[in-house]
Amino acid sequence: MTFSATRSSAGTRADERFILLGRVGLVLAILLVWELGGRLGDPTWVSAPSLIVLRLLRWAGDDLFAHVATTVAEMAMGLTIGVPAGVLAGIFLGRAPVLSALLRPIIVGFYSVPLVTLAPLLILWFGLDMEPKVVLVSVVVFFLIFFNTFSGVQAVDKDLIASLVLMGASPREEFQKLILPASSAWILSGLKIALPYALIAATVGEMIAARRGLGFLVTRSASQIDMTGLYAALVVLMLIGVAVGTAANALEGRILRWRVSGR
Amino acid sequence: MSGAVPALRMPPAGRSAGGWRAFVTRPLGTAVIRTATLVILLAAWEWMSGTIIPKFWISSPSAIVAVLAGWIADYSLFGHVAATLTEMVLGYVVGAAFAIACGLCLGLLPRVERITAPVVTALYALPKIALTPLFVIAFGIGLESKIVLVASTVFFLILYNTLDGVRDIDRDLVEALEIMGATRREIVHKALVPATLPWIFTGLRVAVRYAFTAAILGELMASNEGIGYLIEASAGDYNTAGVYAAVFVLVVFSVLFTELLTRTEASSLRWRV
């Protein structure tokens, strides 16, 4: 009976080694099969790890880092704008029930629409450079953070608020000591989701219309039917994605140190 | 000393219900204000277009309506909507089926799951839309490439949900069943499936949005049909009215899906006013 639930998560030393070997083995196997496929089959379509590595090295000496920097910069700027704006809006509207009620349909509308799909509109307005991507990332991030913050503020247990009020807390103290810490978990949660989305938004923008960036690398290679280049660009994108994902997970570690998690 | 005091008649304590605040928060009041706001905004938009702000940037409600009417009149709109929906549905079904199958298998074989985890994580980290050109080269510019895109997007989401579901099995329940003498098959039926189902359903629900987004994004990149195509084609023609019109269609369907999903589960939207 090998349900993972009935097994302790640590496992034995030998177990761990086996897993590690398995993982390495799997990756090597994939690379090997791919390499063979490229050599035996048609390299133009299938390409091969060796070719990809060579291309990456060539790019590295060329302008790869400029493209990476562009994408990362778009993400960073979008986050810098979107996060604070989202938090502020979330807190403000979270505490203003009347205003929230009135704005509800607009907010629902925005929530329903996948904002990334509005990229062409932004490009129409702002052109091909970084601006529309930054705007796109900002907007996407803003709404994610806003919703999470808003929910967090709303979700503060009314009984907690009542108990603080009875103790004699001023509205400011209520905010500082209760609302803010209580919603911080939500805010961080929003941030954790926002990071990968920032990458997606930047990539989408670059793929639709751009002159630089990782998304642009992908479409440029594709338009030239340069499969090696295409795969190479995807690999770089994947690595960035993993980095972003790791950062997001690190955030989760910080959230809720004080929560005894049941799940 | 305490004792009962005869009841006094006094007016009800507390704030009196009245005033503009009460009106605004009642359903009728809210509806009135919202409609009024909408009408005012539309009117302002129409007026501003061409006068203060160039038509290129914001178009105008009348132009947008005209475009939409044109699309409906020549039946082209329905074709595009149908294309997007087809991509969505087919991709969704394929992706979900694979995901649930893989999820259950991996869940039951924890060692395999752990070995494949890094590869799966790396693939998940890649923004799936980046694969669109690859799919288009492989499958052409038609619906197939978007179906594959939708399937790959949906796959990971539902896979992770399924895995979470399998891990969520109540240990005590499994042990209790083991002691009772249940076979492996019986345990799967009586413990595994009930535990996993809610997670799978949650994944299925959430994935609808992603399927929609993936379809549209795929169309934005390369297609000759679909709502995304309408957006991109209009943008390419610098036809702002067309872009807005297509976006409007997008919004309508987005809201439709969201409402549908909200109603299929009590607390799907995390925030409420």
Next chain:
Amino acid sequence: MSTATQIALEGASKEFVGRGETVLALQPTSIEIARERFVALVGPSGCGKSTVLNMIAGLQQPTSGRVVYDGNPVTGPNRQVGYMTQKDTLLPWRSVADNIGLALELKIRSTSRSDRDNRVAQMIELVGLKGFERHYPGELSGGMRKRVSLARSLIYEPETLLMDEPFAALDAQLRLVMHDELLRLTRLRRMTVVFVTHDLGEAITLADLVVVFTGRPGRIKTLREIPLAHPRDAFRLRFSEDFARLHEELWNELKDEVAKGTDR
């Protein structure tokens, strides 16, 4: 012993509107509670006992009638009371010590840091949580969280203490310990206490006056003075004859109401 009235309900009633219906939770109720008295409210579930506490605290307004505290009508949150609810409202991100000291951080009290630390330490000692200062509520058992709640309510020495079935979730032994502590502390600080409970024995042990409520919609059925002498020994009181007699008498009053409730 002071005879001035601390709390008075004057024909206070409460209706709740939910799902299109109006439910009367509490019939117009009048009662006077003198200072430094310990009053227990007992009755079946849903009879409005918690509502009475909420109205005294000012968290809810009566639908008719009014609640008077210290001569003034209660129209908003009543900062003179400490309120210990059934559900503990500890802040999960704060340690035990920080939770207990919360009230003393507030500007309304202007307590110095060292003073606060001292009093927190005292309280922790008092409720027997020494060694757990740096723990988080999530790491504590139910009983321990209750003790933190109690400490938090007591630390700023409110005039009146409202308690809503605070010990319901504790095991029998711990409950006796808490009874003892509560009696001692509230008499020491000369607090007025309004205590809601299901447990008749608990009510008789702790209170000077027991108020029996009918089932929903609740109203006062009986008022019974508890003439047991202070200081009371919570552990041994249950075995005294007086206690048994009081219990018998009040149980007769109460059981009809409970039966009515369970028939529904």
